[in-house]
Each structure stands twice: as structure tokens, then as C-alpha cells.
Amino acid sequence: MPKATGVFTGLLNDIALAAKIISREVNHVGLSEMLGDTGEENSHGERVQKLDIFADDVMRQILHHTGLITCMASEEKEFFWPVPDSFPSGEYVVIYDPLDGSSNIDVNVSIGTIFSIHSKISSSERGELSDCLQAGKHQVAAGYVLYGSSTMFVYTIGRGVHGFTLDPSLGEFVLSHESMCFPDPPRHVYSINEAHYNSWKTGQQLLIDHLKDGGDFSSRYIGSLVADFHRTLLQGGIFMYPSGKGAPEGKLRLLYECSPIAMLAKQAGGRASTGARDVLEVIPDSLHQRVPLYVGNSELVDLAEEFLAEED
Ligand code: P6P
Secondary structure (H helix, E strand, O other), rough: OOOOOOOOOHHHHHHHHHHHHHHHOOOHHOOOOOEEEEEEOOOOOOHHHHHHHHHHHHHHHHOOOOOOOOEEEEOOOOEEEEEOOOOOOOEEEEEEEEEEEEHHHHOOOEEEEEEEEEOOOOOOOOOOHHHHOHHHHHOOEEEEEEEOEEEEEEOOOOOOOEEEEEEOOOOOOEEOOOOOOOOOOOEEEEOOOOHHHHOOHHHHHHHHHHHHHHOOOOOOOOOOOOHHHHHHHHHHOEEOHHHHHHHHEOOOOOOHHHHHHHHHHOOOOEEEOOEEEEEEEOOOOOOOEEOOOOEOHHHHHHHHHHHHHHHH
């Protein structure tokens, strides 16, 4: 049975503990005070859900005193933060989206936590912004937690992708999906929000027209990145969040959405592109930088790049 070896064991176990705590809250949100939003907006102008704050607090509080972390960054916080002086500083950087897709909470649609782990590269004791702004190819680990019909923990440390399912009767994640790979040949499924069709570049429109003309594609779109990616990983296909008018770099954030998803995709035998280049090669210039995302079976990501290149 594959398991995190050596240094990552403690860190991944801590993230798994945070996932269990968040899962418990997600699974009875309708019966608690956690439903709805806080009435505030985050730095991206998005309404903050109560559960966003809870999940963000849990991730920080579980991790920052472990002595494994030098600094952290979150979708919910405008700036990165070094581990407090009261705690020992460690060798790893954890960047995360505590609850991606949180607008789906109130309608009981699957949501997720996404995390990216880098090694510290700066010389300062408690981490610097440069420790966060590393290309995805330098990640040492990446993964997500899917709060769906069951809670799953899916991660890679560069030795394949492995999925664990939470057994509530044990309170433990149990290996259920060993060595996850995109099926080949893939199911012909494309996943995109077609409401934005008129805002896309011509090449993107022609790509979707082509997939429809083929007559053998289905369209599936949940509107929650972790759920849409998880389905794509298990069944095959391609997930796309392209750029468009009003969103020149797309909507999804590089550091805590696209880069970890891209590492998982590569480890599962597929790939992730911005439409022009491999996501893992993009060198971030800011914490909340956005990039377009095309991820799934390599042949379908290649096809997307061909259509987008024709236009250029
Ligand atoms: P749209 C959720 O808000 C999210 O960040 C991702 O989880 C999801 O893939 C995307 O936005 C959905 O965006 O524009 O289709 O609602």
C-alpha cells in the first residue's frame, strides 16, 4: 500500500486531520449556524461563506504550530504569513484554498479543499513571499479533499496519485483508489461553463463547436473545480476554464488551484495547460495570479492547444 514516506507523513496526516474536521462541519452545515455568508467580501470581491472562514481557520490552526511549516498562504487571505514567532519554523510552505466552490455549500453540491506544498527556498528563518511564488513543477506534494457523497483525500508526492475515502465509523481515511490514472482511451466528456461562450476567443468557440460536431461527447459541469477535476480524473475527458472578456486570465488561481491540480494530472498520466503552455512551467508573479486551465487526458489538452494556437 503506497503511503507518504518520511518527511511528508506528518504533514499529510495533519492536513488529513484538518480535512476530517472540515468534513464534519460540511456534512451537517444545514443543521448548524454555518450556513450562508458572512456578509463580507474577500480580496477577490467574492462573498465569504461562513464555512470558508471556518475551513481557513482549521487549516491554519492544525498546521502552523507543527514545526514543519515556514509560511502559509490561503485563498482567503490577501497576503502570505510566516509561522508566528511563538512556533518553530519548518522547511515547508503550504498554500491552500480552504473551501473551493463554497458558493455551492447552500445547495448541497460537492466542494473541496486544495493544497500545494513547496520546500522553503529563502534564507530567512520564517519564510518569504519568494517561498510561495514558485513554479508548479517545484511542488513536493499536492492534493485535494472532496466533500461529496463521501469525503475523499487525494494526493501525490511525486509517486503517483492515491485516493483515500473517509470511513466515518473509524474516523480514518482508508486507501480506496490506488495509483489513480486518467483512463485511456478517455470517456469523451468535456467540462466547461458554456454560458460564457460569447466571451471566449474564436479558437475556444471553434474547439467547443468541434467537440459538439463529433457527436460522441457529453458535457458535464458541476461548477466546483475539485468535483469537476475528480470526475475527469476517474472517467477521463477535459475540464476547461478559459480566458474571456472581463476575465483575460480566466478565473482560477495558479498557486492554490491550477498548480496542485496540474501536479496531480501529470502524476496521473495526463496534463494541464494554460492553453498556451504547461501550467507547471508558469512562474508566479503574485499570490493570487489567475491563469486559464485546460486539464485532463493529454490528447484532449493537446487538441485544445491546437485550436487556440490556430487563432494566435
Ligand atoms: P463559474 C468556484 O467558485 C470556482 O472557483 C471553482 O471551484 C469552479 O471551477 C469555478 O469557480 C466555477 O466558476 O464561473 O463557472 O461559476
